[in-house]
């Protein structure tokens with residue numbers, strides 16, 4: 001009788017032990033099946049950056065479906081302050097986030113963020129996107145990557161689109177028939193790699209392809225639709241119908257120019273870059289002559305994949321095409337309106 005009781009006790013102990021082990025095992029499993037990714041954006045309400053963010057959110061869901069890993073994205077906005085952004089990154093690191101995606105405020109100033117991402121001797125993965133840091137900062141340590149588009153290529157494609165439209169609609173574009181296109185240019189934020197390259201190479205491409213240009217005015221409108229429409233209003237007052245071509249470093253500024261042009265009887269050919277939803281709508285309506293699709297979808301997908309893979313495995317999947325070991329540059333496509341003429 002005593003022996004029987006003893007063996008019952010023994011079995012109960014074993015059962016409790018097994019249950020605790022199983023609970024512990026599943027709890028561990030649960031813990032590794034969830035990763036936290038911190039995102040810091042340079043500004044709120046940037047149409048193109050928001051498109052990249054939506055693609056990241058969608059890709060987080062895809063990743064979860066494919067791998068069973070729950071990806072938690074926490075997004076903060078730096079409101080144009082590098083100091084605020086550094087604090088946000090520091091907080092993510094201290095809270096044990098598995099990876100951090102940074103849309104830099106000041107592209108010349110990434111070293112501090114790269115260094116902040118080393119925690120207790122471990123490299124926290126950092127993926128910069130859209131606003132390209134200088135190469136030395138990317139190469140400062142392991143686990144640092146950049147995803148973006150090739151700024152020069154977007155400019156060349158814009159230039160080619162202008163020349164193609166000119167060849168197809170010479171009279172519509174060259175309103176005074178002098179064989180030269182009188183242009184104004186709305187430039188992005190000063191010092192931004194895309195603004196610098198797009199302004200230079202778009203003009204160079206047009207001229208090199210044999211279409212003479214004459215500059216009436218050019219100014220930065222910080223990627224911003226309202227600022228662009230204010231500038232365009234001034235230029236219309238100064239140059240009126242002489243404006244034949246409006247070259248814009250992005251779609252939002254092109255739409256700003258169109259906001260004002262549509263209130264006048266002046267016709268000018270307006271060109272953007274980005275292919276945002278509003279940009280594509282204007283293209284379909286024939287208001288925007290052309291844009292360049294900078295592939296926000298693939299940008300967002302790549303950012304999320306790099307961050308999640310590094311967080312989960314410490315290495316990247318072979319599917320990702322890297323250039324110079326640390327860069328993903330997405331393919332771009334020129335889009336010309338089919339509603340012109």
Ligand code: GAL
Pocket residue numbers: 046047048049130131188192194223249250251252273274
């Ligand atoms: C550019 C884009 C702009 C703006 C900017 C912000 O690539 O064309 O619309 O989003 O990035 O960094």
